[in-house]
Amino acid sequence: MAGINNRDVNEETLNAPLPELPSNGTGNANNERVPQSTNGNQVPHGEGQRLDSNMVMDPKKLKRVAASREYSQRYRLKQLQYIAQLEAGVKALEEEVANAFPKIRSVDAQNSLLRAENGSMKEKLSTLSGELMLKE
Numbered sequence: 001m002a003g004i005n006n007r008d009v010n011e012e013t014l015n016a017p018l019p020e021l022p023s024n025g026t027g028n029a030n031n032e033r034v035p036q037s038t039n040g041n042q043v044p045h046g047e048g049q050r051l052d053s054n055m056v057m058d059p060k061k062l063k064r065v066a067a068s069r070e071y072s073q074r075y076r077l078k079q080l081q082y083i084a085q086l087e088a089g090v091k092a093l094e095e096e097v098a099n100a101f102p103k104i105r106s107v108d109a110q111n112s113l114l115r116a117e118n119g120s121m122k123e124k125l126s127t128l129s130g131e132l133m134l135k136e
Contacts, residue, residue, distance in 0.1 A: 057065075
């Protein structure tokens with residue numbers, strides 16, 4: 001999900017006005033425009049459309065739809081903020097790995113040298129202890 005930045009989501013886009021739902025009988029339940037005749041009656045167009053007394057949405061439903069839209073908008077904003085936070089965390093961890101990698105390589109090299117030195121010292125010790133036993 002790279003490419004989503006906080007600057008892509010600003011207050012202007014979040015607070016943009018929502019389109020009004022038809023409340024005066026000029027549209028249907030799908031928020032489509034229905035042309036009106038000259039005398040003010042609705043004239044359905046297209047297949048499957050019919051005149052219905054439920055074309056006018058009641059205020060409670062309008063309020064519920066508006067609240068649902070606002071909730072959805074806030075939810076999408078939270079998602080984008082969470083994604084941006086995760087991306088920032090990934091970036092920080094990648095930087096930490098990039099900084100730690102040279103240190104790890106250095107420590108590994110030092111460890112290899114110390115292991116080699118330890119091996120040679122053990123070999124020397126066994127040789128010296130063998131010579132000591134021969135002398136006794």
